[in-house]
Amino acid sequence: MLDVRSATKLFGQKAAVDHVSMTVDGPAFVGIIGRSGAGKSTFLRMMNGLTPASGGQILVEGRDILALRGADMRAWQSQCAMIFQQFNLVPRMDVVSNVLHGILNRRATWQTVLNLWPRADIIRALEILDRLGIAEQAPKRAEALSGGQQQRVAIARALMQDPRIILADEPIASLDPMNAQIVMDTLKRINVEDGRMVIANLHTLDTARRYCDRVIGMRDGRVVFDGVPAQLTTGVARDIYGADADFNESATSTAIPTDTSADAEYAARMLA
Amino acid sequence: MALIDIRDDYLAQTRRKRIYGGLLVVIFVAMMVSGFRVADARNAGGFWTGLSSVGDFPADVVSEAVAKVANLPGHMVRALPAMVETLNIAVVATLLGCMAGTALAMGATRGLARWPRLVPLMRRISDVFRAVPEIVIALVLIFILGGGPVPAVIAIAIHTAGAMGKLFSEVNENVDLKPLDGLASVGATWSQRIWLGVIPQVAPNYLSYALLRLEVNIRASAILGFVGAGGIGYELRNAMTFGQGKFDQAAAIFLMLFAAIVVVDQISGLARNRLTHGAPL
Secondary structure, three states, X not given: OEEEEEEEEEEOOEEEEEEEEEEEOOOOEEEEEOOOOOOHHHHHHHHHOOOOOOEEEEEEOOXXXXXXXXXXXXHHHHXXXXXXXXXXXXXXXXXXXXXXXXXHHXXXXXXHHOOOOOHHHHHHHHHHHHHOOOHHHOOOEHHHOOHHHHHHHHHHHHHHOOOOEEXXXXXXXXXXXXXXXXXXXXXXXXXHHHOOEEEEXXXXXXXXXXXXXXXXXXXXXXXXXXXXXXXXXXXXXXXXXOOOOOOOHHHOOOOOOOOOHHHHHHHHHHHO | OOHHHHHHHHHHHHHHHHHHHHHHHHHHXXXXXXXXXXXXXXXXXXXXXXXXXXXXXXXXXXXXXXXXXXXXXXXXXXXXHHHHHHHHHHHHHHHHHHHHHHHHHHHHOOOOOOOHHHHXXXXXXXXXXXXXXXXXXXXXXXXXXXXXXXXXXXXXXXXXXXXXXXXXXXXHHOOOOHHHXXXXXXOOOHHHHHHHXXXXXXXXXXXXXXXXXXXXXXXXXXXXXXXXXXXXXHHHHHHHHOOOOXXXXXXXXXXXXXXXXXXXXXXXXXXXXXXXXXXXX
């Protein structure tokens, strides 16, 4: 379904994405990990057409989407939804309007200016919001919502596009652990229930292990790991992040720990 | 609340908004049409009858300039010193006005001002500065100081200070306050905080507005020449009031003014790009 052939992006002399190749068959949940500047975001932006590529091909069902221009490119973008770290909603418009922006590709400019949307689409937008558990927020302005709610509005906008592929660029990096879990659960649900491919840039290893069917590690623009989550040992992670033996992923993990020994010890101290 | 209620509420709200929007458009169109008709009725000549002769004066100027095209370079060379004077008036006035405007803006922005109680006073000062037309200030100063470039500089600088005080303080409103917190946390004084935390953030915008203002001021200083402040405006008035036979001179001056504006626009575009995106690699 997705076949990436040595996709490359140069910024000046430096390769942000350096001959990346991979194939994904069927609606998998793919996680891309790597430290900041490894080229994860640039790769997703190339897939969506936000950043033009310098070379290579990205074939989706046999069609090279890097070669698309103009209206063809916009049509592809409407089938390939993108979710951003900072949500990228229109802050002063209401939640339903933001969700309706998902179908802008098939709406004329004058219809958008006059804010005319078909009744059926409004109803579908509300149903998507209901599915994501935020229908109550429908008439509010997007900027009035919390981060987790805004990210779910962004996911609703993505679903409104009815896409085959959903790209998520650090979708939970700006969220607290609880909202992060809600958002990741939502993405996983869409992946499993609707059969849509999800490609997510993630910056926490435990999230990648828990949600992904497949994990791709990038370092300095190259793919340095491609496997299932079980293969993602601490040693492999050190290679991906270019870290030495001091690297300890639990030091900055945002997962809520399951063990309660610290609590027990604290309780014992308080009771003594 | 069930989904069905939310849905009905939202659809009702959409319908209401559409009705209001439609009514507003109708009212707007009605007011425009009736306003135009009133204005046309009060017009001495009448809009539709006069419309056909709007192009007469430019046509006269252009046809005479085309006929005497050989004279244009000579007229331009002769008018060059006056053009330079006009540009000088504009540049000096813009510089002075922008410095005063910056001071006014820093005092007129809520959240940044050193003395928050003086914010309304600062705002009113810039209101007054830009409410008085340049030409009025210039006429008064010419009466007191006599003709010449100095009254024009002062008149334009005052107006510029008022306008820039307003525009710069709007830029200041959108400033990111985080660096200011950072600087305050190390014990910086107000002026240090403004110099390091605000000025670098707003400089590209300030420059952009200042260069736009320079273009406006070139035109303003040309107009002030009409009332005796010297420069290209004086030459232009002479050429235009002597009427037919001197239109080639007027055309030469128009062309020079146009060229000056284009050059300033090009230079300011380059300067702005360099300031916002850095020097080309």
